[in-house]
Amino acid sequence: MTIEGKSYxxxxxxxxxxxxxxxPQLPHRFEIVSYTDFREAARAIRDMVVRGAPAIGxxxxxxxxxxxxxxxxxxxxxxxxxxxxxxxxxxxxxxxxIYDAVSAGKDPVKEAxxxxxxxxxxxxxxxxxxxxxxxxxxxxxxxxxAGWLATVDWGTALAPVYKAARQxxxxxxxxxxxxxxxxxxxxxxxxxxxxxIPHAVIADNAAGFFMARGMIDMVIVGSDRIARxxxxxxxxxxxxxxxxARANGIPFYxxxxxxxxxxxxxxxxxxxxxxxSEEEVSHMFGISEKTGEEDRVRIAPVGSPCRNPAxxxxxxxxxxGIITEKGIFDPAEIGRLIT
Amino acid sequence: MTIEGKSYxxxxxxxxxxxxxxxPQLPHRFEIVSYTDFREAARAIRDMVVRGAPAIGxxxxxxxxxxxxxxxxxxxxxxxxxxxxxxxxxxxxxxxxIYDAVSAGKDPVKEAxxxxxxxxxxxxxxxxxxxxxxxxxxxxxxxxxAGWLATVDWGTALAPVYKAARQxxxxxxxxxxxxxxxxxxxxxxxxxxxxxIPHAVIADNAAGFFMARGMIDMVIVGSDRIARxxxxxxxxxxxxxxxxARANGIPFYxxxxxxxxxxxxxxxxxxxxxxxSEEEVSHMFGISEKTGEEDRVRIAPVGSPCRNPAxxxxxxxxxxGIITEKGIFDPAEIGRLIT
Numbered sequence: 001m002t003i004e005g006k007s008y009x010x011x012x013x014x015x016x017x018x019x020x021x022x023x024p025q026l027p028h029r030f031e032i033v034s035y036t037d038f039r040e041a042a043r044a045i046r047d048m049v050v051r052g053a054p055a056i057g058x059x060x061x062x063x064x065x066x067x068x069x070x071x072x073x074x075x076x077x078x079x080x081x082x083x084x085x086x087x088x089x090x091x092x093x094x095x096x097x098i099y100d101a102v103s104a105g106k107d108p109v110k111e112a113x114x115x116x117x118x119x120x121x122x123x124x125x126x127x128x129x130x131x132x133x134x135x136x137x138x139x140x141x142x143x144x145x146a147g148w149l150a151t152v153d154w155g156t157a158l159a160p161v162y163k164a165a166r167q168x169x170x171x172x173x174x175x176x177x178x179x180x181x182x183x184x185x186x187x188x189x190x191x192x193x194x195x196x197i198p199h200a201v202i203a204d205n206a207a208g209f210f211m212a213r214g215m216i217d218m219v220i221v222g223s224d225r226i227a228r229x230x231x232x233x234x235x236x237x238x239x240x241x242x243x244x245a246r247a248n249g250i251p252f253y254x255x256x257x258x259x260x261x262x263x264x265x266x267x268x269x270x271x272x273x274x275x276x277s278e279e280e281v282s283h284m285f286g287i288s289e290k291t292g293e294e295d296r297v298r299i300a301p302v303g304s305p306c307r308n309p310a311x312x313x314x315x316x317x318x319x320x321g322i323i324t325e326k327g328i329f330d331p332a333e334i335g336r337l338i339t
Numbered sequence: 340m341t342i343e344g345k346s347y348x349x350x351x352x353x354x355x356x357x358x359x360x361x362x363p364q365l366p367h368r369f370e371i372v373s374y375t376d377f378r379e380a381a382r383a384i385r386d387m388v389v390r391g392a393p394a395i396g397x398x399x400x401x402x403x404x405x406x407x408x409x410x411x412x413x414x415x416x417x418x419x420x421x422x423x424x425x426x427x428x429x430x431x432x433x434x435x436x437i438y439d440a441v442s443a444g445k446d447p448v449k450e451a452x453x454x455x456x457x458x459x460x461x462x463x464x465x466x467x468x469x470x471x472x473x474x475x476x477x478x479x480x481x482x483x484x485a486g487w488l489a490t491v492d493w494g495t496a497l498a499p500v501y502k503a504a505r506q507x508x509x510x511x512x513x514x515x516x517x518x519x520x521x522x523x524x525x526x527x528x529x530x531x532x533x534x535x536i537p538h539a540v541i542a543d544n545a546a547g548f549f550m551a552r553g554m555i556d557m558v559i560v561g562s563d564r565i566a567r568x569x570x571x572x573x574x575x576x577x578x579x580x581x582x583x584a585r586a587n588g589i590p591f592y593x594x595x596x597x598x599x600x601x602x603x604x605x606x607x608x609x610x611x612x613x614x615x616s617e618e619e620v621s622h623m624f625g626i627s628e629k630t631g632e633e634d635r636v637r638i639a640p641v642g643s644p645c646r647n648p649a650x651x652x653x654x655x656x657x658x659x660g661i662i663t664e665k666g667i668f669d670p671a672e673i674g675r676l677i678t
Contacts, residue, residue, distance in 0.1 A: 027640035174646075177620065179518055179542040182638050185621070189643035201645045203518040203620055205543050205576025209612075209651040212578065237544025239551065243582045273548075281516065281542055282524070284623040286636030297625030297636050299521050301366035304528035306540045307513075312548040 001148035003030060003194055009152050011050060011058045011116065013109060016069060018062045020050045023149060027190035028287045028294070038067035038077050045084035045091070051183070052150020053224045053260050054119045057090030061115040064098035065108035074099055086272045087233055087311045089225035093259045116152045122257035122325035123154035130160025130220065130255055130323045134169060138217040141174040141207055141245075144235035145187035146222025146255065156222040156255040158191065160323065165197050173199040174216060176207055178235060180280040180308060204237050208244035219245045220323070223256040228338065230316030230331025231268030232256075236309055242318035254314075254331075255323040263338040268313035281306035340487035342369060342533055348459075348491050350389060350397045352451060355408060357401045359389045362488060366529035367626045367633070377406035377416050384423035384430070390522070391489020392563045392599050393458045396429030400454040403437035404447035413438055425611045426572055426650045428564040432598045455491045461596035461664035462493035469499025469559065469594055469662045473508060477556040480513040480546055480584075483574035484526035485561025485594065495561040495594040497530065499662065504536055512538040513555060515546050517574060519619040519647060543576050547583035558584045559662070562595040567677065569655030569670025570607030571595075575648055581657040593653075593670075594662040602677040607652035620645035 001008055012019050018041055022031040033049060035041040041063035044050055050059045060081055067077030078099050085091055094115055101111035134140070144150075146157035154162065164171060173192055178184035185201045192199040202210065210216050219241060223232040232238075232254050245252040265271060281300065288295035300306060316331035329337060340347055351358050357380055361370040372388060374380040380402035383389055389398045399420055406416030417438050424430055433454055440450035473479070483489075485496035493501065503510060512531055517523035524540045531538040541549065549555050558580060562571040571577075571593050584591040604610060620639065627634035639645060655670035668676065 027643075028637070177518070177638070179516065179544055185639040185643070185645075190640050193640055193643055199643065201620055201639045201643055203543075203575060203647070205518055205574075205579065206646065206648055206651075208579035208582065209575060209648050210646075212652070235544075236542060236548060240544065240547035240579045240583050243547065243586050244579050247582050281540055283628070284625065284636060284638065286623065286638040288627060288629070289622070289635045289637065290627070290632070291629065291634075293629070295630075295634065295636055296628045297623060297634055298367070298628065299516070299623065299625045300524040300540045301529050301532055304366075304524070304532055304538065304540055306524075307545065307549075308542070309545055309548050312545075313551070 001153055010055045010149050011062065011152055013062050013112060018066060020044060020059065021149065022049055023051060023187065024048065027186050036066065038063045038072060039080060041066060042081045042084045052145060053088040053090040053222065054151040054156065054257060055149065056085060056088045057094035057259055058116045058119055058152050060091045060094035061098050061112040064095050065112040068102050068108040074102060086274045087224045089262045090259050119152045119257065120154065123151050123156060123159050125325035126156055126255050126257065126323050127154055127159030127163035129328055131163035131167060133218065133253065134160055134164040134171060136169050137171065139172045139174065139215060141176065141216045141219045142188060143176045143184065143221045143238050143241050144178040145183040147188055147191040149187045149191060150222060157220040159255065160220060161197065162195060165195065173197060174207065174210055175199055175201050176204045176237065177201055178237065179204055207241055211244050211248040211250055216250055219250060219252045220255055223254050223260050224311055225265065225271050226256060226261045226322065226334060227265040227267050227271060228263065228335040229267045230319065230334045232314050232319065233268065233271040233311045234314065236312050239312040239314045242314045246318050251320040252318060253321050253323055254319055257325050261334060261338045268315060271313060274310045276308045276310045278306035278308055281308050340492055349394045349488050350401065350455065350491055352401050352448060357405060359383060359398065360488065361388055362390060362526065363387065366525050375405065377402045377411060378419060380405060381420045381423045391484060392427040392429040392561065393490040393495065393596060394488065395424060395427045396433035396598055397455045397458055397491050399430045399433035400437050400451040403434050404451040407441050407447040413441060425613045426563045428601045429598050458491045458596065459493065462490045462495060462498050464664035465495055465594050465596065465662050466493055466498030466502035468667050470502035470506060472557065472592065473499055473503040473510060475508050476510065478511045478513065478554060480555045480558045481527060482515045482523065482560045482577050482580050483517045484522040486527055486530040488526045488530060489561060496559040498594065499559060500536065501534060504534065512536060513546065513549055514538055514540050515543045515576065516540055517576065518543060546580055550583050550587040550589055555589055558589060558591045559594055562593050562599050563650055564604065564610050565595060565600040565661065565673055566604040566606045566610060567602065567674040568606045569658065569673045571653050571658065572607065572610040572650045573653065575651050578651040578653045581653045585657050590659040591657060592660050592662055593658055596664050600673060600677045607654060610652060613649045615647045615649045617645035617647055620647050
């Protein structure tokens with residue numbers, strides 16, 4: 001990815017140090033943060049300094065590598081890093097890749113680099129397969145952020161958009177803002193602006209309206225975990241987006257690498273759903289108009305409780321296809337693919 | 340309605356002056372504003388100092404009354420007030436009630452008071468009919484604010500909740516926050532807290548999740564306009580809420596007085612949909628954590644466009660029933676009822 005003309009990955013490792021783009025600061029400030037302790041890296045995952053299933057997977061791998069090279073107990077590190085976020089399958093995938101490599105006597109950092117490179121290659125292939133679905137002039141709706149910033153590079157849901165744009169296709173993206181944390185308005189809009197792709201941010205509530213008006217041709221979203229039966233977990237609101245797409249005859253695609261598939265998970269009801277802090281709903285953060293500084297504003301009344309499930313499950317029957325690095329599959333095929 | 344132990348209406352008129360509860364200040368500050376000029380009253384409608392179809396209807400009536408008693412041209416006043424918000428049928432209903440009364444030589448203020456009283460009576464009847472649908476222990480989901488603050492008193496969607504609670508039924512309300520202006524987290528949560536009704540604020544994205552988990556028994560929403568074929572316009576996001584209710588076998592009710600029905604509107608596609616400022620999406624207002632003062636924070640990047648349709652259309656086929664002051668009707672009956 002290119003940010004202000006310079007090339008970056010979302011997650012990288014140099015001189016025994018893990019580097020992340022500090023995502024809660026975006027789009028208002030671009031900042032790099034670094035970690036040398038695996039516990040700090042786990043906290044960064046929990047606090048969503050880095051988010052997006054593949055980016056979490058690579059960060060989990062590097063966090064495990066940090067633990068090993070610093071002489072921490074690998075079993076304890078595996079447990080602590082694994083507790084940072086419960087839903088994303090990639091976190092466990094990344095951790096286990098390093099754990100297993102070290103058990104087999106391999107170099108943890110080299111293995112984590114391999115994980116990161118594989119994610120980039122998978123994202124690029126997802127982009128190529130997905131770009132074939134995108135016709136000239138299409139208007140694409142996406143939910144949350146499944147772009148560069150959710151992966152190591154390229155993205156999952158947005159990789160086809162970037163590939164199609166580089167093939168010279170003109171297209172337009174409706175980015176759901178994605179309350180409560182607004183990864184759509186903060187991160188997807190930022191990425192699209194950097195890539196000069198025409199877009200508009202919309203309230204999540206408005207996606208169904210634009211679909212019903214015939215103004216959206218396709219929906220592409222990422223995923224945090226894919227079950228054997230083809231059900232997928234993704235950012236809260238994905239399910240209603242899929243219902244609206246189905247009601248309006250609009251194709252609904254999920255883009256994810258094989259690392260997001262969980263062979264041990266029979267169906268969507270078996271995916272653990274993280275519930276996050278009430279304050280993500282009662283408050284909103286951004287740049288204050290009065291001070292020009294970062295701030296949070298309270299929206300809901302003091303004392304009104306909030307509920308904040310971070311993910312929901314979209315059943316396989318609502319999904320047109322799953323775009324992977326090995327091609328586009330019917331969700332019913334997933335069980336067979338991951339045996 | 341009772342606010343901190345004192346009884347209020349949302350809209351009232353005394354000594355040739357129109358009084359409104361200043362809704363953008365809620366839930367953080369309770370403030371009354373007053374108007375003696377119809378143009379200022381029209382601006383208050385446009386700027387959403389008052390909102391909610393019946394509350395707009397009564398305010399429109401009083402604004403027309405102000406114009407007449409101040410000697411303004413009634414035709415010009417009718418046009419200017421009518422331009423304040425395009426979607427709510429009640430605005431035109433309220434204006435025309437006064438316009439026609441004055442043409443017939445009646446007192447404009449007395450007629451506007453009658454409009455307000457009729458709205459209160461209709462809301463209370465809606466509450467009574469709707470409360471019969473609410474069983475002990477039900478968990479009700481609502482979108483936007485269709486409570487006291489959206490009417491003159493009682494509410495539309497929330498009137499059945501208030502009546503059922505006063506009948507001693509225990510119930511729980513999931514209030515969609517309702518981006519972009521968050522009337523759910525700001526106003527509905529405020530009302531429910533004042534009425535001591537157990538509730539939780541949720542991101543709009545989460546309603547489908549709670550429905551799929553079997554945690555919502557009924558959805559009740561208000562309406563800004565009801566077409567002859569039973570299609571309804573309501574706050575953006577109502578349509579996806581109705582789709583999610585249908586997918587999960589949950590009854591979806593619309594509560595509105597007859598004043599919201601538009602006999603001249605054949606179907607939902609004929610309802611004009613207001614598009615509001617981009618800044619409602621790119622920013623969020625509330626109380627700053629740093630200063631304790633009202634502030635707005637910018638969420639989306641500078642330069643990313645936003646689209647902001649304020650309403651959507653829910654087709655009749657997704658609506659279980661329309662709760663009115665004359666009973667609960669199948670949406671297919673609306674055309675017959677308003678001839």
